[in-house]
Amino acid sequence: MRFSPIVRFLSSNGFYVHIKNKTPNWQPLLSQGEKIIGYPSSLHSLVNLKYLFNEEVSTLVGYLRKLVGTQHPLLKLATNMLDSPPKTAHSRSLLVLLISKAAGIPQKNYQEDMIKHGIHEHQRQLAELIEMSNNLTLARIHLGILGHRGIVDLKENQSDLEQGNKVAVLGGDYLLSQACGKLAEFRKPQVVETIGHAIADMCKAEFFLKDKQSLSSLTEWYQLTALSVANLVASGCRASLQLVDHSTSFQDQAYHLCRHIIFSCIMYNEISQYSSSISHDPASLTLYGTVSMNRSFPYSLMNKSTTENVALEQLNNEELLDHCRDQCLVESNKALDLLKENFDQKSSATSLIRSIIQQIQDGLFSKKVI
Amino acid sequence: MFTIRRLSKQFLTCSVISRSYRYLSVGAASHKTATEELQPTINIIKEDLQLIHRDILQHLGCYEQELNELAKYHFDAKGKLIRPMIICTMARSFNQQQDNFLHENQRCIATLGEMIHTASLIHDDVVDSSDRRRGKPAAAVQWGPKKAVLAGDYILGISSVLLARIGNSDVVSLLARVIQDLVRGEFMQLSTKESDAEQFQDYLNKTFCKTASLFANTCKAAALLGNLRDINLNQLADYAYEFGKNFGMAFQLIDDLLDVTSTDDDLGKPATADLKLGLSTAPVLFASQQFPELQTLILRRFSESGDIERAVELIDQSDGKARTYHLAQQYANEACRILSEFPQSSNGSNRFLNYLIYLTQSTLERRH
Numbered sequence: 001m002r003f004s005p006i007v008r009f010l011s012s013n014g015f016y017v018h019i020k021n022k023t024p025n026w027q028p029l030l031s032q033g034e035k036i037i038g039y040p041s042s043l044h045s046l047v048n049l050k051y052l053f054n055e056e057v058s059t060l061v062g063y064l065r066k067l068v069g070t071q072h073p074l075l076k077l078a079t080n081m082l083d084s085p086p087k088t089a090h091s092r093s094l095l096v097l098l099i100s101k102a103a104g105i106p107q108k109n110y111q112e113d114m115i116k117h118g119i120h121e122h123q124r125q126l127a128e129l130i131e132m133s134n135n136l137t138l139a140r141i142h143l144g145i146l147g148h149r150g151i152v153d154l155k156e157n158q159s160d161l162e163q164g165n166k167v168a169v170l171g172g173d174y175l176l177s178q179a180c181g182k183l184a185e186f187r188k189p190q191v192v193e194t195i196g197h198a199i200a201d202m203c204k205a206e207f208f209l210k211d212k213q214s215l216s217s218l219t220e221w222y223q224l225t226a227l228s229v230a231n232l233v234a235s236g237c238r239a240s241l242q243l244v245d246h247s248t249s250f251q252d253q254a255y256h257l258c259r260h261i262i263f264s265c266i267m268y269n270e271i272s273q274y275s276s277s278i279s280h281d282p283a284s285l286t287l288y289g290t291v292s293m294n295r296s297f298p299y300s301l302m303n304k305s306t307t308e309n310v311a312l313e314q315l316n317n318e319e320l321l322d323h324c325r326d327q328c329l330v331e332s333n334k335a336l337d338l339l340k341e342n343f344d345q346k347s348s349a350t351s352l353i354r355s356i357i358q359q360i361q362d363g364l365f366s367k368k369v370i
Numbered sequence: 371m372f373t374i375r376r377l378s379k380q381f382l383t384c385s386v387i388s389r390s391y392r393y394l395s396v397g398a399a400s401h402k403t404a405t406e407e408l409q410p411t412i413n414i415i416k417e418d419l420q421l422i423h424r425d426i427l428q429h430l431g432c433y434e435q436e437l438n439e440l441a442k443y444h445f446d447a448k449g450k451l452i453r454p455m456i457i458c459t460m461a462r463s464f465n466q467q468q469d470n471f472l473h474e475n476q477r478c479i480a481t482l483g484e485m486i487h488t489a490s491l492i493h494d495d496v497v498d499s500s501d502r503r504r505g506k507p508a509a510a511v512q513w514g515p516k517k518a519v520l521a522g523d524y525i526l527g528i529s530s531v532l533l534a535r536i537g538n539s540d541v542v543s544l545l546a547r548v549i550q551d552l553v554r555g556e557f558m559q560l561s562t563k564e565s566d567a568e569q570f571q572d573y574l575n576k577t578f579c580k581t582a583s584l585f586a587n588t589c590k591a592a593a594l595l596g597n598l599r600d601i602n603l604n605q606l607a608d609y610a611y612e613f614g615k616n617f618g619m620a621f622q623l624i625d626d627l628l629d630v631t632s633t634d635d636d637l638g639k640p641a642t643a644d645l646k647l648g649l650s651t652a653p654v655l656f657a658s659q660q661f662p663e664l665q666t667l668i669l670r671r672f673s674e675s676g677d678i679e680r681a682v683e684l685i686d687q688s689d690g691k692a693r694t695y696h697l698a699q700q701y702a703n704e705a706c707r708i709l710s711e712f713p714q715s716s717n718g719s720n721r722f723l724n725y726l727i728y729l730t731q732s733t734l735e736r737r738h
Contacts, residue, residue, distance in 0.1 A: 140520055165515050166497050170556060172519070173493060176526065177553040183530075184546035187539040196530030203524035206517065207434035 036348050037097040037117060093127030095261065096236040099254050100127075101349035102339070105244045118347070122186055123240045129179050129195070130236035136175045137202055137228075140168070191239045198235035201227045214294035218327070221300035225266060226259065234258040250342055260335035261357065267328040268360045270297040274315040298324050325364045332357050408728055411721045418458040418472055419451050422481045429481075429528055436513075440521045443509050444488050453487055454480035456585060456617060456729060460610060461592040463722035466715035475536045475595045482529050482545060483588040489525040490552045492518050497556065498647050502634075540594060544587040555579030559649055562671060569668065570655050574619075581625075582618030589614035601713060609711050613726075616705035621733050623698035626651035628738065630685055636738045645678045652697060654681055657690035695734070702730050 101118045114121045176199075183192050205228035215221050238255040246254075274296065293299055298315045301323055315321075335357050343350050405412075423445065430441040461476035494500070495508040496515045502508060510518040526549070533545050558576045563569045593610035594603065628636070629644050630653050644651050648671025650658075658664035661684045667677050685691065706727050714720055 136523075140516065140523070162499055169493055169497050169515075169519055170553075170560075172523070173553045173556065176523065177550045180530070180546040180549045184539070184543040187542075189534040189537050189539060189542055191534075192542055193531050193534035196527050196534060198527075199530070200524050200527030203520045203527060204432060204434050204437060206520050207437040210434075210436060 033094050033098055033352055036352055037094065037101060037119060093124075093131050093236075095233055095258065096127045096130055096240055097123065098349045098353055099237045099258055100240040100244075102343045102347050102353060103241055103246060103250065103254055104344045104347065106246060108245075118349070120244050122243045125182060126186070126191070126236065126240050126243060129182050130233060132175050132179055133195075133199065133202070133232055136172050136179075136199075137232075140172055140206075186243060188243060190242045194235050194239040194242060198232045201231045201235075209295075213292075215296075215300040218300050221295075221297055222263070224295065225263060229266070230259045230262040233262060253338055253342060257335055257338040257353075260331055260338065261353070264328055264332040264335060264357065264360050267297050267324065267331060268363060271321055271324045271328065271364075274298050274321070297327075301327065328364055329361060332360050405728075408721070408725055411725045414462070415455060415458055415725070418477065418480070419454055422451070422454045422458075422477060422484065425477075425481050426485060429485075429532060430525065436517070437521060437524060440509060440513050440517060441524055443512070443521075444492065444504060445484075446504075449484070449488075449504060451484060452621070452733075453483040453584065453588065456614070456726070457483050457588050457592050459722050459726050459729065460589050460613070461596060463712060463715070463720075463726060464593055464596040464598055464606070464610075466717070466719075466722060473595060473597065475538075476592045478532055478536055479541070479545075479588050479591045479595065482533055483584060485525050485529045485532075486545070486548060486552070487584060489522040489529070490556075492522040492525075494556065498643075500643065536595070538595065541591045544591045544594075548584045548587045551579040551583035555583075559647075562648070562650065562669060564669070566655070566658060566665065569650060573651065573655060577619055577622045577626075578615070581622040582615045585614035585618035585621070586611045587614070606712070609708055613705050613708045616701045616708065617730055617733070620698045620701035620705065620730065623652055623694055623701065624733060624736060627653060627691060627694045627698070628736075630654075630682060631691065632738065642678060642682065645672050645681055648672055652694040653685050653690040655690075656693040657681075657685045657688035660688040660690075698734055702734055705730050 097119055100120075100123045104118065105115060105120060111120075179195070183195060186192075205224065208224050208227055209215070209220075215224065234255045237258040238251045241251045241254050274293075293315065296315070298320055302315070302320060336354065339350060339354060339357075426445050427442055430438070430445075432438050432441070457480040458472060458477065461480070462470075462472055465471055465473070465476075491503060492509050495503055496510045496519055500508055501511050508518075509521065512518075513521075529545075533542055536542075555576050555578075558572065558579065563572045590607045590611040593607040596603075598606070626644065629651065630642060632641050634641050645654070650668045654664060654668065658668060664681060664684055667681055670677070672678050672681060709723055709726055709730075712723060715723070
């Protein structure tokens with residue numbers, strides 16, 4: 001099954017989207033976004049070409065080749081990474097750069113030659129780095145099959161799996177070491193601190209729920225979503241403002257704006273996932289971005305006793321979903337409020353961010369597909 | 371022999387260092403005297419290490435119970451803490467110029483050295499599918515590879531936060547270099563070069579990346595953070611780098627030697643682990659110059675049954691171990707020579723420099 005570029009864009013952006021969800025129509029907004037931040041259209045891969053021509057990467061590719069024909073899930077990841085259209089490539093960085101541009105660059109720090117389309121060269125590099133960190137998460141997600149070590153039946157595949165894990169560790173380590181080098185080049189220790197926190201958070205996500213599989217409250221949903229997705233991109237925004245020496249309070253504002261936007265998007269998509277009948281179609285749930293039902297936003301809002309087994313149909317409940325819509329509205333309004341002050345109101349980036357949020361709110365109210 | 375003679379000559383010119391150097395170069399009896407004399411210094415460093423151990427556990431603490439446990443798992447009493455030991459002693463030897471005090475930022479570098487090292491060990495164990503580390507099951511065996519690897523990333527994330535708080539961009543670059551080198555080293559281990567000349571150079575590069583770079587760059591960082599006045603700081607930092615590099619090379623060569631001479635119990639991890647991973651280290655590379663049939667085994671990375679046993683047998687018959695030891699000795703001597711370029715302490719005791727010499731020499735004699 002081929003997914004449209006939009007779906008791939010959103011899913012890789014942490015914007016888990018239901019594939020048959022037609023509203024809001026993101027495509028025009030996204031192409032507009034790319035125009036605003038001035039991304040060179042020739043940049044086709046998320047792994048910038050300069051990272052591809054070295055020994056480490058060719059070794060990795062060699063190992064991946066050996067895995068061809070095996071069942072290792074890492075292959076799917078690699079295919080996704082190499083095969084993805086340019087639109088998917090810069091999805092997270094798009095949000096970081098839009099917020100950076102909306103924040104503007106302080107006059108005292110204005111170096112003409114380093115700034116294009118209202119964005120400092122270092123901010124672009126940082127956004128790329130956030131993209132890289134996202135792939136680090138993906139590489140790590142594909143680890144773990146070796147947990148089955150003791151099982152005799154797996155013996156035959158054992159070496160394939162070990163090879164796959166090797167590549168997953170090394171590939172992730174490679175991305176991490178590249179990020180370290182890049183961060184050091186900025187010569188801004190503050191930025192290193194911000195990203196360090198983000199990486200630590202990303203790792204905590206895996207351990208957050210301990211052994212239990214389900215969320216028990218909305219607070220837990222917020223915490224888990226923050227650790228696994230939102231904090232990384234939001235830290236990217238904070239770091240981006242640090243790079244051009246914005247005030248600490250403005251950095252915080254950008255950080256929270258980004259979090260509210262991401263929370264709203266994910267809430268919106270998870271509501272739509274359970275509100276339409278198509279959610280029974282297993283094919284529609286295969287995107288890696290989709291979370292399992294008992295970790296979803298509507299589930300976290302449900303009144304349930306701990307022993308009860310919740311069926312998929314129970315989430316498709318108007319009363320529950322209305323409750324979800326209210327919460328999503330609160331969330332997106334917080335984003336709109338934060339956007340009103342300090343950000344450059346005349347900037348095209350500010351108005352685009354505003355229309356993205358408004359599209360979500362329109363979608364919530366129209367209930368056409370939701 | 372020539373190098374050693376040249377080195378002792380140099381040490382004679384600065385009497386205080388050469389004294390303990392002589393102690394160390396003659397047999398076990400005087401070795402004991404040296405240890406006694408050094409005891410107060412050893413105690414100071416021991417206290418530093420205790421603080422570092424406490425700091426590490428404190429920094430890694432988090433609310434996610436399992437991660438909390440896993441991240442701290444390999445930081446128990448079993449670790450040798452050789453990295454922080456060298457860094458603290460190095461830092462204190464500089465500081466004797468001024469205030470005779472270990473600065474908090476320097477202690478932080480020592481802490482980071484151990485944290486980065488341990489994070490890389492956890493990842494190595496997953497890549498190499500090793501089961502044991504520091505006398506207990508590797509983290510990946512206990513928690514599965516995914517969680518173990520994430521814990522390694524977590525330690526690295528926390529390390530970057532600590533590093534950034536020092537607030538020195540040059541130091542950030544040095545430590546970033548360490549991480550890049552560690553990863554590059556891990557990649558270099560995946561392939562074997564075709565010709566034996568290349569193989570040895572490749573081995574030395576790998577050893578630098580995986581071990582010596584950490585010693586070199588952290589020593590340099592500790593020097594830069596010494597806040598030393600009236601001396602050429604950059605030159606001193608370069609000396610610190612060179613010392614760390616040579617010490618690290620000697621340290622790893624001995625490690626590789628022990629891998630083919632020791633038993634599992636001595637090491638806290640399986641012996642001949644390198645050969646089992648298909649890696650050719652100094653002893654087997656030297657041996658292959660005497661027994662060309664080893665080349666075949668090296669190139670197929672000891673993958674066929676009986677390869678490892680045959681390799682061990684040929685290493686035993688060759689002078690591979692002796693030459694490895696000799697090479698380690700040369701690096702250690704060079705490290706000691708560089709120390710003689712360091713400024714003397716203001717009270718003339720040079721106690722930390724002497725301790726560094728002692729540590730360098732005893733690296734050659736360690737059994738685990």
